[in-house]
Amino acid sequence: xxxxxxSPATLSxxxxxxxxxxxxxxxxxxxxxxxxxxxxxxxxxxLIYDSSNRATDIPARFSGSGSGTDFTLTISSLEPxxxxxxxxxxRGSWPLTFGGGTKxxxx
Amino acid sequence: QVQLVESGGAVVQPxxxxxxxxxxxxxxxxxxxxxxxxxxxGKGPEWLALTSYDGKNTKYxxxxxxxxxxxRDNSKNRVYLQMNSLRLDDTAVYYCxxxxxxxxxxxxxxxxxxxxxxxx
Numbered sequence: 001x002x003x004x005x006x007s008p009a010t011l012s013x014x015x016x017x018x019x020x021x022x023x024x025x026x027x028x029x030x031x032x033x034x035x036x037x038x039x040x041x042x043x044x045x046x047l048i049y050d051s052s053n054r055a056t057d058i059p060a061r062f063s064g065s066g067s068g069t070d071f072t073l074t075i076s077s078l079e080p081x082x083x084x085x086x087x088x089x090x091r092g093s094w095p096l097t098f099g100g101g102t103k104x105x106x107x
Numbered sequence: 108q109v110q111l112v113e114s115g116g117a118v119v120q121p122x123x124x125x126x127x128x129x130x131x132x133x134x135x136x137x138x139x140x141x142x143x144x145x146x147x148x149g150k151g152p153e154w155l156a157l158t159s160y161d162g163k164n165t166k167y168x169x170x171x172x173x174x175x176x177x178x179r180d181n182s183k184n185r186v187y188l189q190m191n192s193l194r195l196d197d198t199a200v201y202y203c204x205x206x207x208x209x210x211x212x213x214x215x216x217x218x219x220x221x222x223x224x225x226x227x
Binding site: 032042049089098 | 150151152153154166168169202207210211212213214215217218219220
């Protein structure tokens with residue numbers, strides 16, 4: 001199965017700063033990677049699909065890039081509601097797999 | 108709007124069975140594949156099972172194959188997960204999730220989850 005490794009595990013930033021999150025796949029998943037945001041006590045919410053496409057109602061400050069094995073989620077300017085855990089997920093092959101998450105916390 | 112509401116979570120002993128249910132609304136269930144995903148405390152989500160739009164095709168993660176069964180009743184707008192031979196490491200929040208596209212997919216809607224605790 002495809003193993004997704006996210007880094008860093010924790011990112012400590014201030015509101016207004018730029019966040020850059022990484023997801024590395026153990027083998028190529030082409031462009032078939034998504035990003036989710038999860039706030040405490042809530043289900044994951046789809047942010048980005050197929051590497052760079054924003055899901056419905058997702059603000060433009062969220063952007064994704066990458067292909068093959070290396071992917072990046074960028075939040076251009078952190079808002080208070082963006083402090084959460086972020087997961088990547090691949091659909092390049094079965095079984096569908098998720099990364100271990102990056103926590104974006106307030107510095 | 109799309110809503111997914113899971114139920115059936117409980118505290119159960121190892122080796123016992125449990126059936127989870129997911130009530131759906133706001134979309135035509137019979138047009139969409141549906142999945143179950145779980146998340147153990149402090150861990151990332153883990154995909155478990157898929158049922159095709161008509162229930163004729165299913166797929167499972169190796170960790171639950173032969174123990175869990177996914178099914179659906181489109182007339183009742185419900186998706187189910189029958190869990191047998193539960194183990195301690197099945198403890199997690201279980202989510203049903205709507206497939207974004209056919210085949211290997213992402214999930215555009217999730218329920219709020221139901222907690223399953225396996226403990227002796």
